[in-house]
Amino acid sequence: MAKVIAVVNQKGGVGKTTTSINLSAALAQRRLRVLLVDLDPQGNASMGCGIDVENVDHSAYDLLTGSAYAENIAVKDENLGFDVIAGGPDLTAAEVELMESDQRDKKLAEAMNVLQIVYDYVFIDCPPALNILTVNALVAAQSILIPMQCEYYALEGLSALMNTLADLRNTVNPNLKVEGLLRTMYDPRSNLTKDVSKQLEHYFKDQLFETCIPRNVRLAEAPSHGLPISQYDKSSRGAIAYNELAKEITRRNRKTLKNQNYSVSL
Numbered sequence: 157m158a159k160v161i162a163v164v165n166q167k168g169g170v171g172k173t174t175t176s177i178n179l180s181a182a183l184a185q186r187r188l189r190v191l192l193v194d195l196d197p198q199g200n201a202s203m204g205c206g207i208d209v210e211n212v213d214h215s216a217y218d219l220l221t222g223s224a225y226a227e228n229i230a231v232k233d234e235n236l237g238f239d240v241i242a243g244g245p246d247l248t249a250a251e252v253e254l255m256e257s258d259q260r261d262k263k264l265a266e267a268m269n270v271l272q273i274v275y276d277y278v279f280i281d282c283p284p285a286l287n288i289l290t291v292n293a294l295v296a297a298q299s300i301l302i303p304m305q306c307e308y309y310a311l312e313g314l315s316a317l318m319n320t321l322a323d324l325r326n327t328v329n330p331n332l333k334v335e336g337l338l339r340t341m342y343d344p345r346s347n348l349t350k351d352v353s354k355q356l357e358h359y360f361k362d363q364l365f366e367t368c369i370p371r372n373v374r375l376a377e378a379p380s381h382g383l384p385i386s387q388y389d390k391s392s393r394g395a396i397a398y399n400e401l402a403k404e405i406t407r408r409n410r411k412t413l414k415n416q417n418y419s420v421s422l
């Protein structure tokens with residue numbers, strides 16, 4: 157069964173999409189079966205994977221509205237190494253349609269049931285808002301990965317996300333976990349980065365990933381070529397960091413699985 161991870165932070169431009177694409181690619185390189193769901197009307201994750209969002213047969217809109225079989229929606233490109241369910245402007249229409257439907261929070265979770273069997277990891281790239289699309293991602297997910305920039309306002313807004321998380325745990329998704337907080341665009345020479353990073357270590361302890369993603373221009377260039385960093389420049393600092401993150405995530409999840417098996421056998 158797939159581990160479904162929502163990549164979420166309602167703050168814009170913190171590295172959600174960059175992380176969704178490059179972590180998917182790094183895990184796929186480790187021979188894991190990965191699906192990336194682009195749940196953002198901006199469609200950045202799809203474009204960064206070389207997908208023309210105006211010309212796809214199906215998109216996440218179909219997943220949310222049930223207008224196509226879930227198994228037929230993903231774009232499968234062997235060169236990319238992982239599957240992608242495209243996002244794009246249609247999702248704004250999906251948002252409106254969802255508001256009018258019953259069980260509107262659970263549409264993605266329901267559609268995802270079939271897909272969970274096929275993949276090891278599913279990443280959902282969320283839009284920069286705590287809207288109905290993001291809530292669908294949080295209901296479908298087993299955990300959330302929160303990318304954040306180590307800057308002055310980094311922690312602002314995090315409390316709104318944590319409140320939403322608490323609400324969902326009390327209602328529709330009691331087992332929703334925090335996969336981890338990820339420091340992105342990390343600049344170790346900046347004192348502000350170091351200060352904020354220390355604060356994060358203090359408040360979040362082992363919820364913070366050890367791996368930090370450095371600010372790296374190759375990561376910013378890769379989407380315009382429609383390629384993950386592992387294919388655009390595999391020896392760049394950005395590529396190495398996302399490989400490290402993939403290792404850290406697989407290690408953590410192996411540990412959790414072992415503990416679960418242990419408690420079952422008790």
Ligand SMILES: Nc1ncnc2c1ncn2[C@@H]1O[C@H](COP(=O)(O)OP(=O)(O)OP(=O)(O)O)[C@@H](O)[C@H]1O
Pocket residue numbers: 167168169170171172173174175196198200282283284340341342369370371372373375376377379394
């Ligand atoms: N580690 C990095 N080093 C340099 N540039 C980066 C890095 N991570 C992201 N960027 C650049 O920063 C910008 C914002 O990143 P990204 O699109 O991943 O953020 P986002 O959180 O998905 O944004 P949005 O909230 O709009 O969806 C992009 O131009 C991206 O190329």
Ligand SMILES: [Mg+2]
Pocket residue numbers: 172173174196200201281282283
């Ligand atoms: Mg994005």
